[in-house]
Amino acid sequence: MTRTLPWPVRAARRRGADPLVPLLLLTVGALAAAAYGHVLTWAMIGGLAGYTLSGSV
Amino acid sequence: MAVAVLGLLRELGLVPIRLPQNARQVPQDVLQRSLPRGALQFGFELGTGVRTYVSASAPYVLAVALLLGGQRLHVAMLAGVGFGAGRALTPLARRAAGTGDRWDADLRVRLRTITVTAGVVLVAAFSVLAVRQL
Numbered sequence: 090m091t092r093t094l095p096w097p098v099r100a101a102r103r104r105g106a107d108p109l110v111p112l113l114l115l116t117v118g119a120l121a122a123a124a125y126g127h128v129l130t131w132a133m134i135g136g137l138a139g140y141t142l143s144g145s146v
Numbered sequence: 147m148a149v150a151v152l153g154l155l156r157e158l159g160l161v162p163i164r165l166p167q168n169a170r171q172v173p174q175d176v177l178q179r180s181l182p183r184g185a186l187q188f189g190f191e192l193g194t195g196v197r198t199y200v201s202a203s204a205p206y207v208l209a210v211a212l213l214l215g216g217q218r219l220h221v222a223m224l225a226g227v228g229f230g231a232g233r234a235l236t237p238l239a240r241r242a243a244g245t246g247d248r249w250d251a252d253l254r255v256r257l258r259t260i261t262v263t264a265g266v267v268l269v270a271a272f273s274v275l276a277v278r279q280l
Contacts, residue, residue, distance in 0.1 A: 106243035109259065111236075134208055140235050
């Protein structure tokens with residue numbers, strides 16, 4: 090018998106993994122890194138560029 | 147920064163620019179012949195753009211920025227690692243959601259927001275970096 094998660098847990102899981110969540114994290118990361126002039130800005134921008142190809146295979 | 151603005155205008159549909167690409171998919175039998183080797187080939191062809199659809203401007207903006215900005219090798223490698231991680235976020239988020247087709251539908255609806263927002267962020271980030279160098 091498979092156990093399904095309770096509805097609130099499933100809803101939170103779905104919200105937490107919404108396609109916009111990585112975008113939000115990468116946006117904050119890129120802008121924060123840029124504000125500090127940190128070289129990690131390029132990694133965050135790279136991540137953002139990679140994520141924009143979500144619709145492509 | 148001008149390239150980032152151009153990329154954003156393209157995402158907004160204001161500038162018609164066709165992105166260079168080899169618009170073909172990696173065939174599935176690549177994975178069927180040998181899974182480890184096939185996965186490596188699949189990732190290589192997808193990641194380097196040998197055979198893939200490029201539906202957004204951001205990757206090209208990044209490449210041009212690295213080239214024209216005269217960035218050092220380690221910066222380009224950082225950007226490349228970030229790019230790979232960004233590509234991996236899609237299947238990871240899909241898996242984390244646990245809703246499969248529903249997540250795909252959500253992505254289709256949100257895709258334009260993702261590409262336009264990324265365009266805006268690229269313009270903003272490059273602007274900030276440029277100001278910091280003044």
